[in-house]
Amino acid sequence: MARAKLQPSDSVVHRDSASTVWKYMWKYKALYFITIPGILYYLIFKYVPLGASFIAFKDYNIFKGVFGSPWVGLEHFERMFRHGDFLRIFKNTLIIGGLDILFAFPAPIILALLLNEVRLVVYKRLIQTVIYMPHFLSWVIISGIAVGILSPSTGVVNHMLGWFGIEPIYFLGENSMIRTILVTSGIWKEVGWGTIIYLAALAGINPDLYEAAEIDGANRWKQTWAITIPSIMPTIVILFLLKIGDFLDFGFERVWVFINPLTYENGEILDTYIYRAGLLQQEYSFTTAVGMFKSIIGLILLVVANKLSRKTTGESLF
Template identity: 65%
Template sequence: MAKSNIEAEIGPMRFRTAKERWAYLNKYKALYFISIPGILYFLLFKYVPLFGSVMAFQDYNIFKGYLGSPWVGLEHFQKMFQYTDFLRILKNTLLLAFYSLAISFPVPIILALLLNEIRKVFFKRVLQTVFYMPHFLSWVVIGGIAIEILSPRSGIVNNIITSMGFEPIYFMGEESYIRTILVSSGVWKDAGWGTIIYLAALTSINPELYEASEIDGAGRWKQTLSITLPALMPTITILFLLQIGHFMDFGFERVSIFLNTLNSGKGEILDTYIYTVGLLDRQYSYTTAIGLFKSVVGLVLIMTGNTLSKKMTGEGLY
């Protein structure tokens, strides 16, 4: 066995002396220096803000700070679940997250499989660019395009509806359409970008497997079911678990551009509610409790999903 393989298996924790450990660290010092910006990012923007969660158990006052603000225990959590509007907003968040997961997650997989079947490289690259481009547009631009397309006066959708003899529909002014608009706009924006990882995973599949299946008489559909999808399953599992962890984070900027008083009944989510109550009404402790609740739900979901995934497929995040 090569020396590098031995070092990889033994690891620095099994070195017998400090001199050997420092020699190992010095050998790979470039890698450790490269990792410093990433470590600092997580420390400053992920771990340090966790201390702010103490606000959820206080009647926080910005002038008194953490040490001077009085403790109220679980009062904000009780208020959260007793408030009628919160339960409605929680329902909206869960439904939108479920619809997005059920519809948005399979689309990049299907799109990657279709792009992988294109044999003309130039045509394939053009399509990839077309599908990727919406990802680089801000939600303000995406929202403006969607609102213009759905406009009751000049929108192309209503032009088609009126040309068929029907009355124009004010899509942005009716609650029944807002969830469809939010989910479909997200699919259009991110579906192409999500195919990148799947296309990269497809390149790692051994071509000899397809050649052997052709000899056995398998067609493209049979090859997809028997070779391609099983090979993609580890990647699909990991990405699915990561998305489950953000189940409650539908996105403030994604919803706020479409939200108005006419459709907020089914369109308002926890992120927009936190913005309204926390920043505009300055109820910092209450909205911190809501954010902590979201984080706990995400943690429970990802741990449950990871456990089930390891039992069913043998793949997991940890």
């Protein structure tokens, strides 16, 4: 009778795999070490606060504490949908987020394609340095620059309008213009930084494809549509899905430094509303419910967009 072949037990296999993982981590310990600040950031500011999210279902009182406050169920969510300001602010968030995707998302793609056509390396590096710089400025500085440019008394824009006999306009006090200012200021600040990933993707395209297309008589425009854009499409799709995930996270600081009581109607978004109602008016449970609603909507949008992307392009995040 043939002797049965001995198989290693599950515990032995598990121990060997764990040992391999630890050896791998020790080999690249420097890389893991520099990831510690990022891991701590997400643990402290992203995951730890999730533990108190259930106060959205409580009437939270800072003196009674998280566990001592009474349960109220879905009362805050019902109040949220009955609140007239919430519906207006949610609409503002959707509109501003939609404008940001419509205009801000394609901007770095177009700029990267244009930079890719620049053949003089020194000139190309100079342009990249100039357009990267606004990314490192805070929104407080950006708003100060905007105030200086759009000022009704000393602003460059109003000075130029005066050449045509147009009266000075208080742009930052015009409710109808605040959305445009928010979107365009974001484009100016981040468009250069956003080109980095696309330029890296463009650098990975095989030059032989362009040579073959040129032999076939394709000009640069046709090469862009037939080779360049399809080659970087996976990168575009992944970044678009990440953008969809942050659709309702337009940014508190980005909006707060620009809006004022004159522009609340069209400029206030969920993030600024959560700050005003949650911290200034101390409605902690209500604003936690608003934040939870925003997160759920963002998750639904991401899952739906991911499924559509997988079916249409074959690219997806998960």
